[in-house]
Amino acid sequence: MSINKERAPEGFQEFVSTINQKLNLVDMEFRRSHEEDDGNPVWALVNTNGDEIAKLATEYSPVEISYFKRLIELIVTADDDAFSASSIMALKEASKIKTPLTKSAAETLLQRFVDDKWLIQSQNGKYSMSQRTILELQAYLKDEFEDYLIECILCYDIVTKGQRCDVQECKSRFHHHCARRYFSSQNEKVCPACKIVWKSSNIIGDH
Numbered sequence: 001m002s003i004n005k006e007r008a009p010e011g012f013q014e015f016v017s018t019i020n021q022k023l024n025l026v027d028m029e030f031r032r033s034h035e036e037d038d039g040n041p042v043w044a045l046v047n048t049n050g051d052e053i054a055k056l057a058t059e060y061s062p063v064e065i066s067y068f069k070r071l072i073e074l075i076v077t078a079d080d081d082a083f084s085a086s087s088i089m090a091l092k093e094a095s096k097i098k099t100p101l102t103k104s105a106a107e108t109l110l111q112r113f114v115d116d117k118w119l120i121q122s123q124n125g126k127y128s129m130s131q132r133t134i135l136e137l138q139a140y141l142k143d144e145f146e147d148y149l150i151e152c153i154l155c156y157d158i159v160t161k162g163q164r165c166d167v168q169e170c171k172s173r174f175h176h177h178c179a180r181r182y183f184s185s186q187n188e189k190v191c192p193a194c195k196i197v198w199k200s201s202n203i204i205g206d207h
């Protein structure tokens with residue numbers, strides 16, 4: 001089930017799968033997702049062959065890409081499901097890569113990642129992954145960070161902003177808008193998997 005599918009105009013899914021049949025011949029496809037914040041649909045034309053992160057090579061140097069990979073690791077593996085990194089942490093990481101970047105070079109590059117919409121910088125200065133990164137680098141992210149990136153129970157997209165079950169071992173995750181949607185049709189607010197009371201205050205993401 002997906003919100004976007006339901007929002008999509010009649011026949012649109014069919015249209016997309018027809019196009020994708022052709023695109024797949026050249027290792028590309030249209031991929032659907034939604035903004036994690038508000039659930040608005042997002043589409044991207046993505047490469048489906050091999051190393052997705054290689055596509056960054058047209059825009060960035062190998063050193064810049066290795067910094068980007070470290071940033072992604074920092075964000076994905078952040079404590080407490082925060083899925084974000086402070087600018088201090090991000091800058092510190094630049095000095096740890098094989099070919100270290102100066103602070104000012106790292107600052108300039110971080111801004112480029114934000115301007116190019118690979119990263120988002122929040123009001124409090126923390127960096128997180130953009131929807132573009134989650135969508136276009138999905139295979140890379142799933143390969144590298146399988147244990148960290150868990151899908152939403154309702155829409156099956158990766159959750160880096162949302163809510164989690166109170167039970168540590170339980171894998172139930174929702175985007176905020178997916179939780180609202182799901183619980184509005186339920187009599188009791190319990191985890192769909194383990195049935196414990198669902199607390200909307202168990203936040204995933206920048207907090």
Ligand SMILES: [Zn+2]
Nearest residue numbers: 152155175178
């Ligand atoms: Zn969702």
Ligand SMILES: [Zn+2]
Nearest residue numbers: 165170191194
């Ligand atoms: Zn649960």
